[in-house]
Amino acid sequence: MVVAAVFALLARVIRQPLIPAYIFAGLVIGPVLGLITSTHVITTLSEIGIAFLLFVAGLEIDINRLRNVGFVSTLGGTIQVLTIFTLAFILALMLGFLSIEAIYVGLIIAFSSTMVVVKLLSDKRELDTLHGRIMLGILLMQDIIAILALSMLTTVNGFSGTLLGLSLLKGASLFVVAWLTSRYVFPQVFKFAAKSRELLFLLSIAVVFAFAALFNAINFSIAIGAFVAGVTLGNLTYNIEIISIVRSLRDFFATIFFVSLGMELLLDPLRSMIAPLIIFVLIVVLVKPLVTMFVCAFFGYKRRPSFIASTSLAQVSEFSLIIVAQGLTLGHIGRNMLSFAVLLAIITITLTSYLSTYEDFLFKKLSRYLKPFDRFSEEGGEALEYIPKKRRKQHFILLGHNRIGYSISRTLRKMKKELLIVDYNPEVIKRLIREKIPCIYGDVGDIEILERLNLKYAYMIVSTVPDKADSLLLIKKTRLVNKRAIIIVTASQLEDALKLYDTGADYVIMPHFLGGEHVSVMIEDFTGNVNKMIETKVKHIEELRHRQNLGHEHPKHH
Template sequence: MQETIILDLTVIFVVATIIACIVHYFKHPTIPGYIIAGIIIGPGLHYLTQIPYIQGLLGVTSGFSLITNRELILTFSEIGIAFLLFIVGLEIDIKKLRHVEIVSSLGGVLQFLILFPLGYYIAWLLGFSQLESIYIGIVVLFSSTMVILKTLSDKKQVDTLHGRIAIGILLIQDFLAIFALLILSNLGNVTLFGFIESVLKGFLLIGIFAIAGKYALPWAFKFIAKSQELLFIAATSVCFIYTFLFDLGGLSMAIGAFLGGLVLGNSPYNIEIIGRVKVLRDFFATLFFVSLGMQIIFTDIFGLLIPLIVLLLLVLVSKPFITLLIISLFGYKKHPSFLTSIGMGQVSEFSLIIIAQGLALGQINERIFSITIMLAVITIIITTYLVKYQHKIYKNIHPDLEIFELMTTRKQQMEYLPRNRKAEVLLFGCNRTGQDILQTLIKDGKEVLVVDYNPDTIKYFIDKKIPSIYGDMSDPIFLDTLKLKPPELIISTIEDEFASKLLLNHVKKVNKKSTIVVSATSIPEALSLYKDGADYVILNHYIGGEHVSKMLHSALKYKSRLPTLRHKHIKGLESRKNTFLKVKKRKEGIIKQL
């Protein structure tokens, strides 16, 4: 027994590692890779060993399987669901909902009211039963929190306007998904009394846990947090306690784990807990996604083809279109609306959890399960490429998006452009490097216009009466409609090769005499930008290393200068810290004003 468990885990993790390395090399998300690994281990090997030549070559019988203890693997995968949702709860900051409260709450609800009935009706037309159609309607509704957050983080767009809108909508979707889990877990005994009893029981447990999370847990964790080992054990215990009590109450274990994470997520120790628990999460989550692939059945592949194609069009085309429409109706321009919506065209990990629960409860069959898994793998991979080339796609289709610009019900006032002041320098991106450049230019008496896609930054400069405007350098329409006389110097601190080349091409057409300084992340990228006509390319790590080496050389040669340099550095850091705190205080209500 022990040997078979070790063998099963060895096979799963070796195959998952190989496939994960391949998908990572091609810069795909790892979740589809784990599912593909499960397909190879499960149905792939099963059907392969039905070929007589393969049977003779490998010396196996028909239907041979490497995994002998599937029930134990499925049990591990259920624990994986719990840890996955526990981490999701830990990472959710409820306070963030206030920053995008209108478009995220109302927009998320509108998306539900449109997409769920649409998915349900299409599934019903395809011949699925009422309960199966409900599941399909829920599956197509939710977008992947993990995939979208990863793409935003990789592209450094978490704090952009479209990044915040996307995160806000995802938070609403996560709460709706948990509510869907609660409802669907009790659909097997559909009676009005049973349903009301389950809801009341759920709210009672939530209320008890909320009180415990507000009063008891902070007191306990204040002592526990002194030891990193105790912190890990205590956090894991909270996850299992919440999971067990919800299961004992006849409710979903996944909901209990999520609420446990949510309670700890709003504690001062959530970052440390996430760092400690992530190892367990990754272990069990890998088993969960691999087990999903193992359970796919390809008995009627041609019968699945038409429903799969229809649902792919619904997720990849209709869902982004509906999201674009909703965001535009809330008054946002077509560029941030497009960037938000294009990343939403995939199936969520919550959908996989919900569909796995439905299969375990016997509410759906393997056919629906297989369609959902294939839908998730295909849409996640396609979305990765859509987000990667989002600026090029927008450049080609932006004329067709003008109708969404006309739908905006209110105009955004995110600019300060005094008529009597002519910009001598145009500064794109006022991050850490941009702040230093801005301070130097102002000291030199230059008239600077700041362009940034962080609403907090622009609001701060508007309050300071510094000429500024909200905009994205990668938006060709924004560059065309800027309607400013080309300044003598244009500086970009945004490390985006496509956006930098777009800026270079635009400026060349308007005024070839302007000096252009752009930024890059690598030497090949910098050389490519020089080739395209950049007057200078900022390489932060190169300049930073050069500056530090010169400073250390001077300090070693003249040791008396080091205290002066230290004092100057501390003063600069404190000034920047104060600026950051002022910007942070203005976060609430900014999106509302947009």
């Protein structure tokens, strides 16, 4: 752990992901220096690490994420996984891998890293953007498929229809038990346990080991049992508290797992696998994003959110490493395959961090070559918009019809102002078209879209998109043709807000600060006036229920 801590600190200093650092630490203390030769204890602890990783993954699963981006996450995510798996499987066979090895290669390539992507999105405060929701939806679907694959691999050696059916029946029975306990037993038990943080911790750990033991008893992986335990407890009111108290334990065992992967690396056999390694790195960072872009574009998303989502998913998943580690335990593959997978993960995860950092730069350079992807919209290439023929010259433009934008839109329409809405979520635009509200499907950062907005005649332009680069482009483009327009933009950081003011913004919305100011005004109004407070509460509850029906959610903090 000392060596892992040193490598983690170095990775943090040079702003690199921690997972490759842990793997390198294992490589140093194992194959390179030979400080640890007996890996039995480490292997046992790493299996527990896998279980805790999947337990917390189950706790954090939010089915609503699938609903938020509809078919692109469920059907689209499934198509993406199957396509990548098939391509990688066929290519592996062509390169001389055995059939069982080719299956594992397909699984390694097919999945992307939830851990890495969530970290990258959190660092850039993009978890609640459209491309962020698309990625999280696809990743959730991938995690579900990965769990199914993990459970199926245990039946490969003695595969038969009867054995598979019996295995699935046993698994289904335990899932029913899990559902019944989560609905009728755990709510009351954890309500009592929640009074003590220590008792809540012990009970949560007990549930993990109980489910792991049950699944192990029917020859399923303990990791699957831990995942089911997480999903079971994830529906409870106390899931946030459970996550907070087990996260440190999860991180400890997860670190051991990734260190153990480094210790399992065999460097000599990799010399004969350099060519396949290079080929599959290119598959992950070039072909995989291309397939993902086609999937996103097919489901109606423009090239920018499709591109950003695709490049951020261009890596190998920690789930892939878990699957390979399981394959090694089952005797399906040798340590050379594990070494191959670990090195592939190190390279692609590192490359993804750079792709994510420079995604805006890359998109601007490649944007004109990506235009064909816009033709794959659900409307058969037709413009997804509603613009009345008769329009006044002085109009209002709203960029982003999200939670903030919805309130602004409603107010402007009540004021009978001529409004044009721009949003890059096709579902939002379709709803606006049905309501006969003027709208254009497009991205704020797309110069072609900005040129179509008649910025010269706009009276007021409001952007609720908290992207500094897009806001700067909007301000500069508007000020070139319209010095009088009122420009209101949004920022999530103080430095960005000040920069936007310097560039020419008339007002910068900072949602978190506005919330505090609003509550301060409410306190002044409510003091000595209980009836007004009750009236405001009733209206707020009605508004929240209305927003819930529209699918709006408050941003989650990770």
